[in-house]
Amino acid sequence: MRSRQLLLALACALSLAGCASGPDYTRPQVDMPAAWTSEAPWRSMQPADATPRGPWWERFGDAQLNALQQQALAGNQTLAIATARLAQARAQLNVTGAAQTPQVNLNARAARSRISANRPLTNYNSPNFSTVQNDFALGASVSYEVDFFGRVQRSVEAAGAAAEQSAADLENTRLLLTAELATNYFNLRELDVELDVVRRAIALQRQALELATARHDLGATSGLDMAQQQALLDSTLTQIDLLGRQRAQYEHAIATLTGTPAPAFSITPSLTPITPPAIPVGVPSDVLERRPDIAAAERAMAAANAQIGVASAAYYPSFMLQPSYGVDSRNWATLFNAPSLLWSLGVSASQSLFDGGRLRAGVDFSQAGYEATVASYRRTVLTAMQEVEDGITGLAALERAYAQSQLAIASARRVLEIASSRYEGGATPYLDVITAQQSLLNSERQAAQLMGQRLLVSVFLIKALGGDWQSRTPPAEAAGAGPSRP
Template identity: 80%
Template sequence: MTTRRTLIALACALALAGCAVGPDYKKPQVDMPAAWAPEAPWRPMQPQDAAARGAWWERFGDAQLNALQEKALDGNQTLAIAAARLSQARAQLNVASAGQYPQVGINARAARQRISANRPLTNYNSPNYATVQNDFALGLNVSYELDLFGRVQRSVEGAAASAQQSAADFENTRLLLTAELASNYFNLRELDIELDVVVRAIALQRRALELATSRHDLGATSGLDVAQQQALLDSTLTQVDVLGKQRAQYEHAIATLTGTPAPAFSIAPSTAAIAFPEIPVGVPSDVLERRPDIASAERAMAAANAQIGVASAAFYPSFMLQPAYGVDSRNWGALFNAPSVLWSLGVSATQSLFDAGRLRAGVDFTKAGYEATVAAYRRTVLTAMQEVEDGITGIASLDRAYNQSQAAIASARRVLDLANSRYDGGVTPYLDVITAQQALLNSERQAAQLMGQRLLTSVFLFKALGGDWHERREGQPAPQAQAAAVVASE
């Protein structure tokens, strides 16, 4: 009867184990815009925070950039650090989850011992004697915390949220890595085009210097024309080294990002056109919700909320169920006989009665930490909206500016042709030709810089949107389901 009552009491305790103290997590609301300020093709749509981010850099159609990105994803050390952090977080989740199950152990003992004759008496009518005897024991013990107030449950919730946060941090590191590599690559290519413009301008200016020198030798012009053209050529030559230094720095940065020693890395110059990625109709105004930094901030809130429950559970008693079963005998042959059996079954409880406010301070600390993560989450969302807005307005402005720069180049070439013709006819001084040459050089370099800015702004927008901007496929899992799948995959 006593055993039955004990089992009933334990069953009731286990039934209460689902009651967890502390607040259940609810994601705070953040006001999101229905649409961005510019007109079509931007329009509202459903969130895509669970959509795959994809190899967004392939939209630029540059095979070398694609190869560099793959190399960076394989060899970048910052990404390797983030992967190790993710493995640690998943291992910590396994540690926390183990607390939901009984811990079973086995112990064995084999000893020969002498008992002191001078030990304290247990019976004054029977004197002690020194005894030498064997002691053989074999036992099985179980330890299980009855999670009546949800301390273990909240700990697992916090560890799961932290693991999901680490997964989001890994994705954010990957996104930042690929964006930084693309930015350095496009800066390098923009400098290649600028260098090509400068080299072509130098060739043109050398021919102009030869012409001015020939006309001076024939007495058709003064030495001032020759000096002016020489000064322009010298000024242009200095720009080659300046641009070359800047290009080398971007090349070295790309080497480090790909995990390659800078001295052993090089990228051949190229002036091939790079495609501007087209923005498809239907990119949603709330697509930024799938950004990994926002996902990380949201999971940080969930982890902080779970810690409130862990701290609150300390106000309540903790119960440990520790049954044991085994055998103990002084003779090896009788170890497994019925008289050698020993066992115990019971529950131990621990409750703090006075702690001078330590537990209350712990709860206040975790609540303040949660409020901090809420503010950080909202700040991250606001920053994301700012970055997306900057990206889409920047692309629209740079598109117009780049198109205008092409018209400016065409106009500058016509001016140079007219200036050469008028100078050959003796109508204008050579200063007009020099001015026209410099104007054409400036227009071509400005166009190259605008092209680079347009490419960099596209990269910035990809990063601001959290990756590629394709729509969710049929059967795409919900955000929480995908997050759970990431954690469960280990």
């Protein structure tokens, strides 16, 4: 009868298990604007958090960049660290989840021991004897925590959210890695164009120096024209070394990102034009569904919220089921006989009565940690809004500036042609030619820099939007596209 009552009590305990303590998780609301304050019209995107975020770099149509990105994804050590962190988080989830199932242990013992004849007595009327005997035991034990108040459930929720956060962190690391690589690559290509501009300017200035030298030798001009042109040429030659140093730094950075030692890595200069793709921009709330850093911050909130439940469950008693079954005998031959059978069935409970405020402090600590993750989440969302808005407005301004720079180059070339013709005819001083040469050099270098900035802001905007978008545009169609305008 008592055994039946005990089993009934255990069944009731199991049925009550899973009542979770602490608050259920709900994502906090964030005030979102209805639209971007950008120059219309921009196309709307179709984001989805489950959609792969790459390979967005293929939209630039650069084979060298594509190859470097694949090399970085395979060999970057920061990405390898994030991958290992995700494996750790998933393993920890398995460890925590195992607490929801009973733990079964097999126990075996074989010993020979001598009992002291002078051991303490439990009955003074019973004499003690020194005994040497064997002890053979074999049994199984079960340990299971009945989760009345949801401690185990909340622990599993926290571990699951942490694993999802690690997965989002991995996606964010991959996005940051590919964006950083593209940024360094486009900076390097911009310097290739700028170096080409400076080399062409040097060739032009050397031709002008030959002309000034010839006119000086003929006595048509003083040595001032020749000296001024030589000074301009020397100044321009200095830029080659400075630009070359900057290019080498970007090349070394790319080597590290791809997991290659810098001394064994090089990229051949190229002047192939690269045009930013058309980037669709959706409503601000779409960013919440796309950016992996926002997803990671949201999962951190869920994990912190579950920790409040874990801490709150410590207020209540914990119950452990620990049944066991086995055999014990002093002789191996009688180990499995009926008289050797032993078993136990029961429940142990533990309740804290006084802890000096430790439990309350633990709940307060978890609550404060949750509030910190909420603030971090909102800060991440606000930063995302800022980055997208900066990218949209910056790209539109750079498009206009780049178009104007092409007009400035054409005007500077026309001025140089007129100044050179008038100087050869003796109508103007050579200073006008030098000024026109410097103006053309500055205009062409500015155009190269604006080209690089357009590419960089495109990468920045793609990163701000969370990566690639659904409807892929073939590179041939995107080659002549600027900002996403119908």
